Amino acid sequence: MDRIRILGGAPLEGSIPISGAKNAALPLMIAALLTEDEVVLENVPRLADVAQLKRILSNHGVDISIRGRRHGQTEDDGETLTINAKTIVDTTAPYDLVSTMRASFWVVGPLVARMGHAKVSLPGGCAIGTRPVDFLLQVLEVLGAQIEIDAGYVIATARHGLKGGHIKFPKVSVGATHTALMAASLADGETLIENAAREPEVKDLADLLIKMGAKIEGAGTSTIKVTGVSKLHGATHAVIPDRIETGTYAIAVAMAGGDVILQNTRADLLDSALETLRSAGAVVESVPHGIRVARNGNGIQAVDVTTEPFPGFPTDLQAQFMALATRGQGTSKIRETIFENRFMHVQELARLGAKVRLDGDTAYVDGVDRLKGAPVMATDLRASVSLVIGGLVAEGETIINRIYHLDRGFERLEHKLGRCGARIERISG
Numbered sequence: 001m002d003r004i005r006i007l008g009g010a011p012l013e014g015s016i017p018i019s020g021a022k023n024a025a026l027p028l029m030i031a032a033l034l035t036e037d038e039v040v041l042e043n044v045p046r047l048a049d050v051a052q053l054k055r056i057l058s059n060h061g062v063d064i065s066i067r068g069r070r071h072g073q074t075e076d077d078g079e080t081l082t083i084n085a086k087t088i089v090d091t092t093a094p095y096d097l098v099s100t101m102r103a104s105f106w107v108v109g110p111l112v113a114r115m116g117h118a119k120v121s122l123p124g125g126c127a128i129g130t131r132p133v134d135f136l137l138q139v140l141e142v143l144g145a146q147i148e149i150d151a152g153y154v155i156a157t158a159r160h161g162l163k164g165g166h167i168k169f170p171k172v173s174v175g176a177t178h179t180a181l182m183a184a185s186l187a188d189g190e191t192l193i194e195n196a197a198r199e200p201e202v203k204d205l206a207d208l209l210i211k212m213g214a215k216i217e218g219a220g221t222s223t224i225k226v227t228g229v230s231k232l233h234g235a236t237h238a239v240i241p242d243r244i245e246t247g248t249y250a251i252a253v254a255m256a257g258g259d260v261i262l263q264n265t266r267a268d269l270l271d272s273a274l275e276t277l278r279s280a281g282a283v284v285e286s287v288p289h290g291i292r293v294a295r296n297g298n299g300i301q302a303v304d305v306t307t308e309p310f311p312g313f314p315t316d317l318q319a320q321f322m323a324l325a326t327r328g329q330g331t332s333k334i335r336e337t338i339f340e341n342r343f344m345h346v347q348e349l350a351r352l353g354a355k356v357r358l359d360g361d362t363a364y365v366d367g368v369d370r371l372k373g374a375p376v377m378a379t380d381l382r383a384s385v386s387l388v389i390g391g392l393v394a395e396g397e398t399i400i401n402r403i404y405h406l407d408r409g410f411e412r413l414e415h416k417l418g419r420c421g422a423r424i425e426r427i428s429g
């Protein structure tokens, strides 16, 4: 199994290209199931989750090819995928394909909307909470599908197609909002979605669906109206920048010190996290096509953050901020309100010398003067990268085991940090 080795202490200087967002690319690829025509997606990140979704879509009979690089494009530009779901040969998404990734379950909406049937294994993904799918099933039921759960599979049937309805989520859910948008786009009549997720990835999905001919109003707000159409057509769309990758490298610079331009990204995708980073003492400013982050000399201030749905502080940056807080001056308070089991990085950060106390949904982090390198284990995607951030300043050698989690969501991480001066390498085998 591959490992990451880091020798701490080097500041970061230079530029880091930000990839397309994993959490946008996945639902965009799934949306291609809604049409017989070709969907072309640009700026798709090269990630294990994207590769896994390609396998899932191929199993349904979808043809996916990678377009060659155009003149002047480099590895930093992401892939262009041509996705053709002309014929869906199988409406089953089996356990062995779906169990590794949460988003794979989202094929259920488009399959039942277009084919009237879907049999999809209950999903896996990061083990950060129980992560039920009840809201997604409610969406399909409100739109007229019959739902049965049998031997770990959800079987959704709508032989005469879906019908518009009124969906009111009890809690904001990104995946349930994606499901509602995709299913309602091909339903008969109007669907009103209340308490919808406002995450930029939801807006990006709606933007693609609109290009495909869907009638959607209000995406990006908490009330969305979808008027169903009988057919969607092909479209070309570029995936938005990855706000979590952006925030992660911004935190890495705040931690290690230095001055870095994060290229091909936008501050408005993560205002709340960048504001917290400023309050921690980093310089954060928008520059053409990116964001500059710097920390020179001054220390890291303690932070007080609570995770919330967008536009609040994102849960997917909680572990990374905790890593930063381990070196803060004073005690930071970090409250996790989205997932009930998202503190697994605490015991691994402790191996590096971090002092963290847990009290229910809140972590209190007492800043320490130094971290010391140690062998640690990646437990989930964002927890893994928090250990990388810790390793950047830990004295001596940090070895991160089980980095397959990292490869799910960070493209060429060791290359991106290494080109800014971090002493980081992948050890294969």
Ligand SMILES: CC(=O)N[C@H]1[C@@H](OP(=O)(O)OP(=O)(O)OC[C@H]2O[C@@H](n3ccc(=O)[nH]c3=O)[C@H](O)[C@@H]2O)O[C@H](CO)[C@@H](O)[C@@H]1O
Residues within 6 Å of the ligand: 023, 024, 026, 102, 103, 129, 130, 131, 132, 133, 134, 135, 136, 137, 171, 172, 173, 174, 175, 176, 315, 316, 338, 339, 340
């Ligand atoms: C691939 C992807 O985009 N993953 C993101 C997505 O996950 P995902 O879409 O799975 O997360 P949700 O927004 O659905 O989860 C929010 C909360 O709602 C709960 N819930 C959700 C669905 C449901 O049917 N029932 C239910 O109770 C969840 O347990 C959680 O407590 O949004 C999360 C919240 O921003 C991010 O951390 C994940 O990185």
Ligand SMILES: C=C(OP(=O)(O)O)C(=O)O
Residues within 6 Å of the ligand: 023, 101, 102, 103, 124, 125, 126, 128, 316, 381, 382, 409
């Ligand atoms: C939790 C995440 O992914 P998933 O929803 O696929 O588990 C994540 O991207 O941080």
